[in-house]
Amino acid sequence: MFPFYRLFRFEKHFAVILIGIVLFSTSCFSGRRGKGDPVKIQGAGSTFINPLMQKWVSEYGKLYPNIRIDYQSIGSGGAIKQIKERTIQFGATDIAMKDEDLASAPSAILHIPVVLGAVVLTYNLEGVEKPLRFSPDIIADIFLGKINRWDDPRIRAENPDANLPADGITVVHRSDGSGTSAVFTNYLSKISPEWKERVGEGTSPSFPVGLGGKGNEGVTGQVKQTPNTIGYVELAYAVKNKMPVAELKNKAGNYVVPNFETVTNAAAETINETPDDLRVSITDAAGGNVYPISSYVYVLIYKDQTDEVVGRVLVDFLTWGINEGERFAEGLYYSPLPEAMVKRASAKIALVEHNQKSLRGTAGPDPMN
């Protein structure tokens, strides 16, 4: 006969807790959505677009409380991986998918540009008041390590009034794979044949010199804390941290400050060269008042939606985004899409379908009905 009376309170407590947890857990499976439950959609991807996306999903959620959209920063590459696995319903990426990636996806994926970003050069130089000016070849040579002193004659030639110190340049780049790096190296590859050959472009370039910071905020932090450094970050990080932003000489020969106008212009001026699938690089764009290191941020969705409700919501959400959502862009330091691109993006969204029927225009005040 098992001596129950000898059960130590130690075991009793343990058993009670265990049973409690088991009971609790089994009641906690939602059965993945019944009728009348809120529509739950997961998106993920670019960390760069996160603040704007959070604003969008929050504002959209105010319009339609029954729709819960979650967006999580896991990186542009993460978006591409996860959308191929269908663990997320939409992705956001700073860099367009490559052909091989598109080909290996289960079905066709559309790129919808939603907003613009700019990669700026920021630095830490005591005693330098006005923004420094750089021409493209100087930038390339700094990052190649060929120019390694701040008082180099070439830098001085472009900035005759600046109080440049006689110190070495410490380059700060990204250590993690990033769309920002991809855009920056894409620019460098266009303006410097040596860069293109030695390093190339991509999300994880092997920089010839410099320290690696983790994330935009890591590079910002290192540049801010360490004197005589120069690094590349997204515009918002430099501005919000009150750090200087360099003026770059663009293709037309003008020194431009990165701001909403010059970045949106980069998109507007390149509309005609933009291919039908909207995957395009707009760095080093032609045009007078154009900032040379600008880029689109894309939302990725499947052309053929397997779930009708989810599809309708996605279509409505994205349409809302590129129309009403754009007004939140500037407040968060993103540049809005030019009108011409909004039209083309809308046309792309109209292609999203379910069972060969376009989902466009099926959404009314409440996409659920």
Added chain:
Amino acid sequence: MASDLTENTTSTAPRVNNPIGDRLFRGALIAAASLILIILISMVAVMFYSSRLSIREFGFSFIIGQVWDPIKGEFGALPFIFGTLVSSLIAIVIAAPISVGVAIFLVEQAPKSIARPMAFLVELLAAIPSVVYGLWAIFVLAPFLRVYVQPPLQDVLGFLPFFKGSTTGIGMMTGGIILAIMITPIITAVVRDVLEAVPVTQREASLALGATKWETTRIVLANASSGIAGAIVLGLGRAVGETMAVTMIIGNRPEISASLFAPGYTIASVIANEFTEATGDLYLSALIEMGLILFLVTFIVNGLAKLLIFSVTRNTVQRS
């Protein structure tokens, strides 16, 4: 059941007292232990499978290769192995003696009224997320080292290759130090428990023979040495696998340099940095192969640590 009791009540082998209970118990324990083996084996298997592209492509040269260029498709692990080993070595060299010192103070020296709150505070260090350590390192530790520590070191010892190069505050030295800070509470907490478990009689006997406090402590340490060794291994494991704090402050440059001021790169950091963004099968499989190499490095480091400790404690009296 009753028959078991009457059968062997006079036997000296207690095991027979409740054979089913014992066997179930031992079976459950063996099952649990086997579970951990199964987990590791399946992890390694999955990783081997996912990294087969890279293994086939590079073979052994992966381990000795020094170039890490995802764009060109060249991958080599040596700088990362170097970075992991050096940063962990710095960390353990700094943290082990200090942690043991703290534990000794808390258990042997300090009066209970001080010891309890202090012990609590030290454990609090373990509660700080590694991301926060990284941020503190960027904004406080690195500038401090850059201004107050590295220049004097370079002035005095600059002829040694360890102290050459530009002093940015970001690099191997800072990485090692922040790791040391992070693993100290772990080692201290375990050593404290170990020291407290040594029976008071040992200390009393020593003191009764006229030994000083410190000499008594030495005896206690000898008693507890295998536990202390376990604590150090725990700390070392944490140092080798730590990602966030290190990658924010070590400079992330895959280069092998003798200088402590130079930037470095660890295996854990490169996996964390590049894994989410990596697209392309060779790239992904190279990163996973890095994970396998980390397994290997941890294995070897643990083995060496155990050997070292074994040789040191071989002649001392061990608690079973």
Added chain:
Amino acid sequence: MDQRRITNLIMTTLTAACAFGVVALLILILSYISYQGISSLSLSFLVETPKPVGEGGGIGNAIVGSLILLGLASAVGIPLGIAIGTYLSEMGSGWYGTIVRFVADTMIGIPSIIFGVFVYVIVVLQQGYFSTLAGSLSLALIMIPIVTRTTEEMIRLVPKSMREGALALGAPEWRVTMNIVIPAAMTGIATGAMLSVARVLGETAPLLFTAFGSRFYNIYLDEPMASMTVQIYNYAISPFEDWHDKAWAATLVLITLILTINIFVRYITRKKY
């Protein structure tokens, strides 16, 4: 005689210096965190869900999420860890034990992201969605080796006399282990458990691939779950000071949470004699 006294004095001073130095460091770091984050702490911060930049919001759902993830992970990880540690100390002197011990030691050194990826491959990809269960599993895997190692060390330190006394009274071996040895080692085992709790409550990377993240309150185990570390990560990597302040405040809350759990567990497992 003097030589020994001097050595004694030096060593006492040294160890005291170590201890006070470490505590001073802690106070330094804690003050830095508090200085950065205290201004954002408020009741609404603890209860509300995250909002876009400039609109306030809080980490209420993240706190609940972290607790749920921790609870599940501990329910699986701590008992398993204790079991394996017990195996190693009781029956682990043979070849099998050596292998298991080595495996546990190695697992401590594995970066958490690898566990996250592993669980992603065998759970998330199989199910096709991110879930709390997957998140807890990856955390449990991180906890197990830490608890195992400390349990083994602590059980080893239980004096033989206790064991022999119980055996002499006729208790079966398994009872001796369960009801005498383990409770005797309980404070030490609790240390290991607390170390593992502190570790997993500070982990971000594995959760990103398994539990994902959410801006809503959620308790379902087969859906994504918010957690404090992921929320801190989201706030900290942005360029906005408003979110940075929230990241620091969330860190303070996290540390306080770990502290509270620590105190609670230590109280329950205190030596009563």
